[in-house]
Amino acid sequence: MTASYNPTPIELVKQVANEVIAPLAATIDQEKRFPKEAFRAFRDTGLLGLLVPKTYGGLGGNLGDLVSVVEIIGEYCGSTAMCYLMHSCATFVISSHPTTEALQSYLREIARGKKIGTLAFSETGTGAHFYIPEIKATHKGDYLQLNGRKSFVTNGDEADFLIAITNASSQELGLDMVVVDTDTIGVHFEGTWEGIGLRGNNSISCELNDVNIPLSNIVGEEGDGMDMIFNVVAPAFILGSSGVNTGLARGAYRTALDHVTNRKYTTGKSLADIPAIQYYLAEMCCYVEAASTFVHDAAKKAVSGDSTAMLHVMQSKLLACENVNLVTNKAMQVCGGNGYSKELPVERYLRDAKAGSVMAPTVEILKEWVGKTVAGIPLF
Known part of the structure; x- marks a missing residue:
């Protein structure tokens, strides 16, 4: 059999x-x-x-x-x-x-x-510093009551639940991480996503008004939120974001490669026969493979529990975000007017690639964290 x-x-x-x-x-x-x-x-x-x-x-x-x-x-x-x-x-x-x-x-x-789930971490008042939320949980018997507003909630009202980070009911406890069903009374989504890129991610605001969450929906113990941000959420999101941006870079590179090898002149030669185009192709290929190799290696270190894993995880997003912008810009240059128009998806890749650098943790915050880490300075 x-x-x-x-x-x-x-x-x-x-x-x-x-x-x-x-x-x-x-x-x-x-x-x-x-x-x-x-x-x-x-x-x-x-x-x-x-x-x-x-x-x-x-x-x-x-x-x-x-x-x-x-x-x-x-x-x-x-x-x-x-x-x-x-x-x-x-x-x-x-x-x-x-x-x-x-x-x-x-x-x-x-x-x-x-x-379908999502994260609800960002708030207007704290920006990229999502690990210092303003929203607070209050004990109400066997429930935690949440009040506040989350911004840039990807998946938005298409999600069935969200993971919200809040201040714990007691200031001494720190942060809580809780699971919130989106059909719970008091949960309300509003707005539309009007970004220049990632236009289908439904990233909208979520209002929480007297939302009662069972204590059994707290992930970990009360007050474990900060530890979970850096030991659970950060590795997953940063590595995943690095993978997304590396994929965007690869898509732009392959689009450009296909265009220049198939775009023929009346002489029968292609754009790929031009030395300047070959230089661009070489650079794009190197940027894509360098990012991909580094990101996958960082993921292996995270899975194995390597002592240097978090440093490599943070570096992976820096490298992926820097490289995807280099690649998409070069792909635009290589494809010329066809790339600038919607005839090719290059302009979409370029727009989508801009999000990674400004998405928390931004490249500036990551550079600070990486710099502190290599210098032996505590992050906080």
Whole structure:
């Protein structure tokens, strides 16, 4: 009897990318809408549960798998990659501390494709310093009551739950990380995403008015929020963001390469025969592979618990964000008027690539953290 074959996450996402994501990428960008078709495919293939342990019905993937998957998605559609990344980060938070039956139930539902998650960290008053929120949790019997406003909540009202970071009910405790169902009374989304890039990520504001959350929905212990930000959320999000941006760079490079090899002059020669174009191709190829190699190596270090892992994780986003901007600008130069128009997706890659540098933690904050780390100075 022949054993059944189970496709790997890489094989699954390549199939989804070719059949669903790539054909709809331009439409998602043009219509500024959430990539519902891709998420249905993620549900049907089990990819929503990539980071859910097999114990709860998921694929049991790790951060290395996450980087590989979002890099492939990003090569075709930055919006879809970012939406999937935020769902995966929310999943990873719960997977790290499934200490209550309520949290375990979320994991089972995610694995079944029944729930889409996201992070709700950013606030207008604190900007990129999302680790010092203003929103506060108050004890109300067996519940925590949340009041405040979160901004730039990717996936927005398409999400079934969000992971919110709040000040704990007691100032001495620090921060709490809690799971909030988006259909809970008092949760309200508003606004539309009007960014120049990642136009389908549905990043909108979320108002929390007297929202009561069961204590069983606290991830970890009360006051563990800051530790979880830097030991759980940061590695997942920073590595994932690095993977997304590397995917965008690869997509722009491959678009440019295809254009210059197929664009023929009347002499029969192609754009690729021009030495200046060859120089650009060489530079783009090096930037893409350098970022990809570094990001995957950083992910391996994070998974293995290497003592230098966090330094490499932070560096990975710096490198990926710097390189994606270099690559997309060179791809625009190589493709000329065709790249500047919507005839090619180069202009979309260029617009999408701008987000990584300003998305928390921004490249400036990361440079500060990396500089302090190598100099032996505490981050805080």
